[in-house]
Amino acid sequence: MEERVVEHPRRPTIADVAERAGVSKTSVSFAFNSPNRLAPDTAERIRHVAASIGYRPHPVARMLSQRRTGAIGMLTPQALGVMFENPFFGAFTAGVSTAAEASGYALQLVSPLAGSLARAVGRATVDGIVAIGLPYQHPEVEEIRRAGIPMVTVDAAWPADMPTVDVEEERGSREAASYIASLGHRDILVISIDAPAANRDQAPETIMARRLRGYRQGLLDAGVSEPPTEVIAYTATIESGRAAFHDAWSNGHRPTAVLAMSDALAIGAMHAARTLDLRVPADVSIVGYDDIDVAQYVDPPLTTVRQPIRRKGEAAVELLLAVVHGEPPSDIHTTLATNLIVRASTAPPPQWARPVKGGEAEP
Amino acid sequence: MEERVVEHPRRPTIADVAERAGVSKTSVSFAFNSPNRLAPDTAERIRHVAASIGYRPHPVARMLSQRRTGAIGMLTPQALGVMFENPFFGAFTAGVSTAAEASGYALQLVSPLAGSLARAVGRATVDGIVAIGLPYQHPEVEEIRRAGIPMVTVDAAWPADMPTVDVEEERGSREAASYIASLGHRDILVISIDAPAANRDQAPETIMARRLRGYRQGLLDAGVSEPPTEVIAYTATIESGRAAFHDAWSNGHRPTAVLAMSDALAIGAMHAARTLDLRVPADVSIVGYDDIDVAQYVDPPLTTVRQPIRRKGEAAVELLLAVVHGEPPSDIHTTLATNLIVRASTAPPPQWARPVKGGEAEP
DNA sequence: TTGTAGGCGTTATCAT
DNA sequence: ATGATAACGCCTACAA
Numbered sequence: 001m002e003e004r005v006v007e008h009p010r011r012p013t014i015a016d017v018a019e020r021a022g023v024s025k026t027s028v029s030f031a032f033n034s035p036n037r038l039a040p041d042t043a044e045r046i047r048h049v050a051a052s053i054g055y056r057p058h059p060v061a062r063m064l065s066q067r068r069t070g071a072i073g074m075l076t077p078q079a080l081g082v083m084f085e086n087p088f089f090g091a092f093t094a095g096v097s098t099a100a101e102a103s104g105y106a107l108q109l110v111s112p113l114a115g116s117l118a119r120a121v122g123r124a125t126v127d128g129i130v131a132i133g134l135p136y137q138h139p140e141v142e143e144i145r146r147a148g149i150p151m152v153t154v155d156a157a158w159p160a161d162m163p164t165v166d167v168e169e170e171r172g173s174r175e176a177a178s179y180i181a182s183l184g185h186r187d188i189l190v191i192s193i194d195a196p197a198a199n200r201d202q203a204p205e206t207i208m209a210r211r212l213r214g215y216r217q218g219l220l221d222a223g224v225s226e227p228p229t230e231v232i233a234y235t236a237t238i239e240s241g242r243a244a245f246h247d248a249w250s251n252g253h254r255p256t257a258v259l260a261m262s263d264a265l266a267i268g269a270m271h272a273a274r275t276l277d278l279r280v281p282a283d284v285s286i287v288g289y290d291d292i293d294v295a296q297y298v299d300p301p302l303t304t305v306r307q308p309i310r311r312k313g314e315a316a317v318e319l320l321l322a323v324v325h326g327e328p329p330s331d332i333h334t335t336l337a338t339n340l341i342v343r344a345s346t347a348p349p350p351q352w353a354r355p356v357k358g359g360e361a362e363p
Numbered sequence: 364m365e366e367r368v369v370e371h372p373r374r375p376t377i378a379d380v381a382e383r384a385g386v387s388k389t390s391v392s393f394a395f396n397s398p399n400r401l402a403p404d405t406a407e408r409i410r411h412v413a414a415s416i417g418y419r420p421h422p423v424a425r426m427l428s429q430r431r432t433g434a435i436g437m438l439t440p441q442a443l444g445v446m447f448e449n450p451f452f453g454a455f456t457a458g459v460s461t462a463a464e465a466s467g468y469a470l471q472l473v474s475p476l477a478g479s480l481a482r483a484v485g486r487a488t489v490d491g492i493v494a495i496g497l498p499y500q501h502p503e504v505e506e507i508r509r510a511g512i513p514m515v516t517v518d519a520a521w522p523a524d525m526p527t528v529d530v531e532e533e534r535g536s537r538e539a540a541s542y543i544a545s546l547g548h549r550d551i552l553v554i555s556i557d558a559p560a561a562n563r564d565q566a567p568e569t570i571m572a573r574r575l576r577g578y579r580q581g582l583l584d585a586g587v588s589e590p591p592t593e594v595i596a597y598t599a600t601i602e603s604g605r606a607a608f609h610d611a612w613s614n615g616h617r618p619t620a621v622l623a624m625s626d627a628l629a630i631g632a633m634h635a636a637r638t639l640d641l642r643v644p645a646d647v648s649i650v651g652y653d654d655i656d657v658a659q660y661v662d663p664p665l666t667t668v669r670q671p672i673r674r675k676g677e678a679a680v681e682l683l684l685a686v687v688h689g690e691p692p693s694d695i696h697t698t699l700a701t702n703l704i705v706r707a708s709t710a711p712p713p714q715w716a717r718p719v720k721g722g723e724a725e726p
Numbered sequence: 727t728t729g730t731a732g733g734c735g736t737t738a739t740c741a742t
Numbered sequence: 743a744t745g746a747t748a749a750c751g752c753c754t755a756c757a758a
Contacts, residue, residue, distance in 0.1 A: 011511065011735095013734090013735055013736085014735065014736065014737095015735080023744075023745085024744065024745045024746075025735090025736080025737090025745085025746095026737085026738090026744070026745055026746080026747095027743090027744060027745075029736070029737060029738090030743095030744085033737080037743075037744090038743070038744080039743060039744090042743080042744085054509060054511075056485055056509075056510065057485070057735085057736070058734090058735050058736070059485065059486050059487065059488050060423060060426045060427045060432065060488050060734085060735080060736090061427055061734070061735035061736040061737085061750090062735080062736055062737075063423045063488070063736090063750095064423045064424055064427050064734090064735080064736070064737090064750050064751070064752090065735080065736040065737040065738080065749080065750055066736080066737065066738095066750090067750070069423065069488075070486060071471070071488075079460075079461065079464055080456070080457060080460035080461065080464065080470070081457045081458075081460060081461035081464075081673075083457075084453045084454065084456055084457035084460070085457070085656075087450060087453065087656075087657070089453070090447045090450065090452070090453035090456075091447065093443070093447055093453075093456075094443060094444045094446075094447035094448070095444075097442075097443035097444060097447070097472060097474065098442065098443065098444035101442055101443065101444075101474060101475075101476065104476060104477065106471060106472070106473065106476070106483065106486060106487065107443070107471070107472045107474075108434070108469060108470070108471045108472070109460060109469070109470045109471070109472065110469065111460065111464060111470075112464075113464070113467060113469070114467060120469065122419055122420075122422065123422050123433060123469060124422065124469065125422050125423050125426070125432075125434075146417060146419075147419065148374070148417075238656060238657075238660070267657070267660050270660075271660060293448075293450075293601060294450070294601075294630070294657045294660075294661065297601070297630050297633075297634060297657075297661045297662065298657065298660045298661055298662060299660065299661060299662030299663065299664075300662065301662075310444075374751095376750095376751055376752085377751065377752060377753095378751080386728075386729085387728065387729045387730075388729090388730095388751095388752080388753090389728070389729060389730080389753085389754080390727090390728060390729080392752070392753060392754085393727095393728085396753080400727075400728090401727070401728080402727060402728090405727080405728085420751085420752070421750090421751050421752070423750085423751080423752090424734090424750070424751035424752040424753085425751080425752060425753080426734095426752095427733095427734050427735070427736090427750090427751080427752070427753095428733080428734050428751080428752045428753045428754085429734090429752085429753070430734070727758105728757100728758085729756105729757080729758075730755105730756085730757075730758095731754100731755095731756090731757100732753105732754090732755090732756105733752100733753090733754090733755105734751105734752085734753085735750105736749105736750085737748105737749085737750085738747100738748085738749080738750100739746105739747085739748080739749095740745100740746090740747090740748100741744100741745080741746080741747100742743100742744085742745080742746100
């Protein structure tokens, strides 16, 4: 009360508190971290002094001394501005953050810094990392692993010693394709996703490759041996879906059904179809993947393969924290269920379909 | 090459490199941070040794000694799992992260930790904070400010010395209400948002209060003096919008138009209306706010007040970094434009409307 | 061009 | 119940 309040030129440190309270730094530290090891009135007095000069423990110094950060990182192979274009990513982030919060961990977003993921990882002050869609074939993957930070990968194919969280990719897409074929569709367009860095030839086990296998198998299950036409989108966004459908149309494809590897792509494809004066589902059926929140509110409500997006994020964090705490589960691979949700974007093909055999531009 | 590779029990430090390279720690530091201050071959040799033993500068130690973290925090008053339910937040985060990446900053998400925002801020290792929707009346606001971290607030009313980023709230909502009134609507339901902590009585300048004023003024502009009915949702989610419309209906309200303070609420309200066998827009017109990506793809495409969501996030980061770097602009308040986007969810009211005067349950 | 020494702010160890 | 002192790992005047 009687001491003059001076604008502090620098942040008060634990030493300042110790001095003014007439105790050692150790005691001040105890007052904050293990109050029970101090006489009640001493602790109280120290806290009072600390509050009076506005002392607050410096988080970075704490980290250095404790050798833990209390934070986990979420690694994304692409810029966050791109990732967030797909609502899937918002939902996944929600799951990750919810589980992190529940365990008292902060969340840091780790995306390529000046084009380098490894550099971003090097700067990240985290105890562990959840990597979403990081291909094992990523050019910087060696450097990233060398950082030695515990990691769990989601939606990516890695050697068996890497903890992973995945969903039943083949099962979902297989069910979707089988359903479409059973409706009578034969001219089918698959809109897949393939990051340039994860070229399927080099990475035969990416989730996209698995989904594609599921689609093919589903068609076979229904007795359709004709393989679907495939067009590749490089980002899972509405805009990409629109462009993909337009391109396919321009190239002479006349599908009666579209199997899109994400709802965002499916929504874009629906819009493109409408632009071409096609009715959904009367002229073209469309199936998505993910079942994002808005899938049921678009026009028409989207038939899609549901995966538990939030749960996937939570599961990844739970697995990661187990590893970080040195208690890895016996099975470090989590697989979550998928299932087909039939709504209104799918129907039997129109009678007048199949005037053109899809694919080659043979006259 | 000839040295045996031993599994390192501990992370190699700068001292290890110095020793093996036969130089001082200073030189090692230089080799990484100011290579030009070293003889080219010395630097090269040091880097080689460092790489060979897997040395990488410890980010926390770096932060401590440089007294900067190279990261910014995004502060959210609610749990991230709740925030991400509104697609608006994903878009805003995309803007924030894009601008942060562009300046070489990492992004940390700062949400209440064990119920306390101040605690989360205390743990956050960031150079500055972008706070989204943090009411000045938040119970922990004093404690948060005391942390002394540079901050920019978005979508919240603060004293003039706080740097802020906002949009023309009144203008957008005014235009929306005026448009609705001009279509002939008189029985209007406003679905507003009001976090419990930001009660409007205590916070007359929240963006929600400003939007409400805009709605009222817009009606007056069109010669409608009858004030709209208001129902409050506590989270801006589809589910809340659905519940809000249902509640209003159950309480006897029979609006011919709904002004929702977010697209998520509007989408929910649309769905609720349909559940009640109302057609949109034939029986009920619905207007949203935000213009999130999917607004144009829902059924029917949503008439809404557009605000530049991503740009808002970018602007906040740009302003924040200017402050952090000690170069605050002359005007620390940024205001971005809003404008009404008319789509298909609005139309004149049905002829048979107004059988019941909205509001009281007078028989 | 390179080295010495001290500081960044905290926690942990070992005394007393 | 408290204190002295040494890590934690790096950066950076200041020297040489």
